[in-house]
Amino acid sequence: xxxxxxxxxxxxxxxxxxxxxxxxxxxxxxxxxxxxxxxxxxxxxxxxxxxxxxxxxxxxxxxxxxxxxxxxxxxxxxxxxxxxxxxxxxxxxxxxxxxxxxxxxxxxxxxxxxxxxxxxxxxxxxxxxxxxxxxxxxxxxxxxxxxxxxxxxxxxxx
Ligand SMILES: CC(C)(COP(=O)(O)OP(=O)(O)OC[C@H]1O[C@@H](n2cnc3c(N)ncnc32)[C@H](O)[C@@H]1OP(=O)(O)O)[C@@H](O)C(=O)NCCC(=O)NCCS
Numbered sequence: 001x002x003x004x005x006x007x008x009x010x011x012x013x014x015x016x017x018x019x020x021x022x023x024x025x026x027x028x029x030x031x032x033x034x035x036x037x038x039x040x041x042x043x044x045x046x047x048x049x050x051x052x053x054x055x056x057x058x059x060x061x062x063x064x065x066x067x068x069x070x071x072x073x074x075x076x077x078x079x080x081x082x083x084x085x086x087x088x089x090x091x092x093x094x095x096x097x098x099x100x101x102x103x104x105x106x107x108x109x110x111x112x113x114x115x116x117x118x119x120x121x122x123x124x125x126x127x128x129x130x131x132x133x134x135x136x137x138x139x140x141x142x143x144x145x146x147x148x149x150x151x152x153x154x155x156x157x158x
Contacts, residue, residue: 013062013093014055014056015053015056015097015098016054016056017052018046018053022061023040025054026064027040029086032086032087033085033087049066049068052064053067053102053105055098057094062085063098064082064083065098065101066080067114069106069109069111076109076111077111077112078109078113079106079114081116083099083102096128096131096132099129100132103157111157113156114154115153116129116134117143117153118151120148133155133156134155135153136152137153
């Protein structure tokens with residue numbers, strides 16, 4: 001697939017809030033992307049939240065992101081909880097478009113920084129996050145069920 005490049009969103013890709021009708025496609029991409037995928041009902045719980053976003057290309061859901069905001073010692077902290085792009089649709093800017101919008105959503109909700117956890121071995125995701133200004137904050141030993149460590153990354157939005 002060739003998606004025409006665009007400065008803003010990978011071209012031809014639209015980012016919009018997720019709807020119930022998207023959930024099967026979302027869980028399909030989740031299952032294809034992670035060894036410990038979230039179940040269907042985990043996504044269901046985020047329906048209606050502004051930070052549950054899908055990327056659509058030619059009528060198909062090709063990726064999604066989930067971000068929310070929590071209070072943390074009087075500040076609002078954004079959290080990127082999940083992001084994935086269909087394996088056949090990676091490398092053309094869909095993930096960047098989702099990340100851009102997810103950061104905009106949590107910023108609009110008053111977050112002054114965004115954190116995320118990423119597998120230590122997930123170099124591609126880490127590189128993408130660094131391009132967006134995320135910096136490694138700490139390592140969490142054995143964070144994932146298979147024993148792999150997580151790297152917590154933080155993006156100070158100011
Ligand atoms: C991580 C992930 C979401 C990135 O999504 P993506 O759509 O491939 O991301 P992008 O296309 O925006 O950027 C990825 C690469 O494509 C490049 N790219 C961006 N726009 C491009 C374009 N128009 N044409 C060609 N390449 C482009 C980027 O420079 C980047 O290059 P890099 O791999 O050298 O860093 C995706 O790889 C994925 O779903 N992985 C599995 C799930 C996962 O690991 N999620 C993260 C959990 S923490």
